[in-house]
Amino acid sequence: xxxxxIRVLVVDDTVTYxxxxxxxxxxxxxxxxxxTAVNGRIAxxxxxxxxxxxxxxxxxxxxxDGLEVLRHLKESGIDVGxxxxxxxxxxxxxATMEALELGAFDFVAKPVGATLEESSQMLQQELCPKLKAFxxxxxxxxxxxxxxxxxxxxxxxxxxxxRKGAEHRDHPVVGxxxxxxxxxxxGISTGGPQALNRMLPQLPADLGVPxxxxxxMPPVFTKSLADDLNKRCALTISEAVDGQPVQAGHVLIAPxxxxxxxxxxxxxxxxxxxxxxxxxxxxPSVDTLFHSVTRTYGSGIIGVIMTGMGNDGSQGCxxxxxxxxxxxxxxxxxxxxxxxxxxxxxxxxxDVVAPLDEIATEIVRLAGKKVALCR
Numbered sequence: 001x002x003x004x005x006i007r008v009l010v011v012d013d014t015v016t017y018x019x020x021x022x023x024x025x026x027x028x029x030x031x032x033x034x035x036t037a038v039n040g041r042i043a044x045x046x047x048x049x050x051x052x053x054x055x056x057x058x059x060x061x062x063x064x065d066g067l068e069v070l071r072h073l074k075e076s077g078i079d080v081g082x083x084x085x086x087x088x089x090x091x092x093x094x095a096t097m098e099a100l101e102l103g104a105f106d107f108v109a110k111p112v113g114a115t116l117e118e119s120s121q122m123l124q125q126e127l128c129p130k131l132k133a134f135x136x137x138x139x140x141x142x143x144x145x146x147x148x149x150x151x152x153x154x155x156x157x158x159x160x161x162x163r164k165g166a167e168h169r170d171h172p173v174v175g176x177x178x179x180x181x182x183x184x185x186x187g188i189s190t191g192g193p194q195a196l197n198r199m200l201p202q203l204p205a206d207l208g209v210p211x212x213x214x215x216x217m218p219p220v221f222t223k224s225l226a227d228d229l230n231k232r233c234a235l236t237i238s239e240a241v242d243g244q245p246v247q248a249g250h251v252l253i254a255p256x257x258x259x260x261x262x263x264x265x266x267x268x269x270x271x272x273x274x275x276x277x278x279x280x281x282x283x284p285s286v287d288t289l290f291h292s293v294t295r296t297y298g299s300g301i302i303g304v305i306m307t308g309m310g311n312d313g314s315q316g317c318x319x320x321x322x323x324x325x326x327x328x329x330x331x332x333x334x335x336x337x338x339x340x341x342x343x344x345x346x347x348x349x350x351d352v353v354a355p356l357d358e359i360a361t362e363i364v365r366l367a368g369k370k371v372a373l374c375r
């Protein structure tokens with residue numbers, strides 16, 4: 001890693017938010033605010049002039065909005081990151097999903113505190129970790145791009161030296177050979193919407209098992225994510241509802257701001273949505289889902305841990321593995337942030353370590369199905 005500062009361009013048409021964001025960034029070591037811009041057209045001119053590493057980007061602006069900026073950057077191949085500052089309305093959430101598809105690194109919901117100071121504190125809690133993650137990821141990806149063997153290849157087993165004595169299995173079997181998978185449990189965070197947009201459309205309608213998914217997101221945004229994915233996939237995708245039955249062919253996404261678990265009573269497996277406290281500072285939490293899936297399904301699980309900050313899901317992966325589940329982890333080169341998969345990979349918990357574009361292949365292979373064609 002280097003000591004280079006992360007150079008940030010603050011883009012927002014509201015003077016209050018330009019001030020809040022700039023003040024928050026000024027408190028961060030290793031971060032430099034190089035300029036501000038009041039709309040997208042001015043932002044593009046300053047990007048060409050100043051070459052910042054990343055933008056904090058408002059979506060609703062006059063003359064040229066944030067989505068137009070992202071489209072221009074994508075079409076032009078300009079290498080600059082973006083963290084979107086989004087409104088919390090349904091319209092804002094839908095626009096944020098589009099921004100992530102266009103290549104935004106992540107997003108932060110615009111804080112609405114009672115005072116300027118309260119809003120600043122709320123923004124600092126959300127923005128600073130994501131900006132730090134961007135800085136780490138930028139350096140890691142530079143290193144990986146310089147290693148000719150790091151960015152290509154198919155799904156592989158973790159190196160034997162990382163497996164801590166675990167049996168090397170070229171073809172892991174769900175439940176240790178005791179039957180096919182009964183459920184697929186997925187945990188994902190930063191970079192998740194983009195990754196899910198590439199992976200989930202490859203899963204076939206006749207997958208034959210339910211998929212339960214935690215994506216770290218606030219309320220409203222998970223509903224927009226589910227609706228957007230449902231248009232693209234052969235499987236039925238929706239935000240989960242308390243008391244809903246778990247069914248094959250359905251992908252249920254944990255609602256933002258809630259915890260999701262599964263329970264089994266009288267032969268029927270159902271969803272429980274609760275206001276239980278955050279776990280690993282997350283609500284929804286991957287570990288909360290993974291622990292409940294382990295209690296309910298035992299060994300018949302395909303656990304998938306994907307791109308994201310932190311280590312939410314690591315304990316759940318360990319527990320699933322102890323019960324005989326198969327664990328798939330996304331590899332470092334294809335992760336936006338190699339945080340959540342790191343421990344399962346380095347501890348040898350992951351049976352399969354796969355690049356993003358191979359994860360669906362591994363899931364359907366383990367489930368005994370064929371890969372669907374991408375839509």
